[in-house]
Amino acid sequence: MIEPGFHPSLVSIITPAWKVASVVRETIDSVRAQTYTHWEMLVVDDCSPDATAAVVERAAQADGRIRLIRQPVNGGPAMARNAALLVAKGRWVAFLDSDDLWLPQKLEHQIRFHEAAAAKISFTQFRRMTNDVTQPGRLIGVPPRLDYRALLGNTAIATSTVLVDRNMTGRFAMRRMYYDDFGCWLELLRPGGFAVGLQEDLMRYRVMGGSVSRNKRNSAFQVWRTYREIEGLSVIPAAWYFVNYAVRGYLKYFRF
Secondary structure, three states: OOOOOOOEEEEEEEEEEEEOOHHHHHHHHHHHHHOOOOOOEEEEEEOOOOOOOHHHHHHHHHHOOOEEEEEEOOHHHHHHHHHHHOOOOOOEEOOOOOOOOEOOOHHHHHHHHHHHOOOOOOEEEEEEOOOOOOOOEEEOOOOOOHHHHHHHHOOOOOOOOOEEEEEHHOOOOOOOOOHHHHHHHHHOOOOOOOOEEEEEEEEEOOOOOOOOOOOOHHHHHHHHHHHHHHHHOOHHHHHHHHHHHHHHHHHHHOOO
């Protein structure tokens, strides 16, 4: 599927931002340090009460590849990502949360890997890091390949490692739901195709006090809702995938 209007080598980097004035510049700098230079970074400020927009605006003035998009009302990460997706010009769409960091060769290595695999989605290994960026955690591995059914019971895809080939998927958008990213990957793979995992450490996931998934009970409930209400699974398959998801999530994050 070749979608008209996408620049064939451009990477559109989607970054929703809310109240991250103290860290978003580090995120932007990690993009500017990429060895692959043909990118646009679309940072969507979701009505931050702090200086987030001002920090991004200064970065945009210094580098024309960076663009600040201001949301008229606070709508959450899914709506912020959709605002960027509407104007993204690249064949390639990468996601980078506003408090995470990329290693310099992330885009260069992943694009080469992704093209060779002919996949819809690719993702990479990563490490968590403390909020002050002084302590990296252990390497979080990824499976080599996931299809729709395998992804249902897996927590392997970290959003800030994701690259999507819109020549394979066409245009897409996030649903307004708790785990909009997980829901999106499932939607892209449901008709067929697969995601591939690059066995290379290329992202740093910042652990902050207000991270989503801090409330484990609500997180579990939202995963169950995704299976039952979004994916339409009956109780027994939903329970099977939920157990697999929970066990893999525990093994992934039981130690730093």
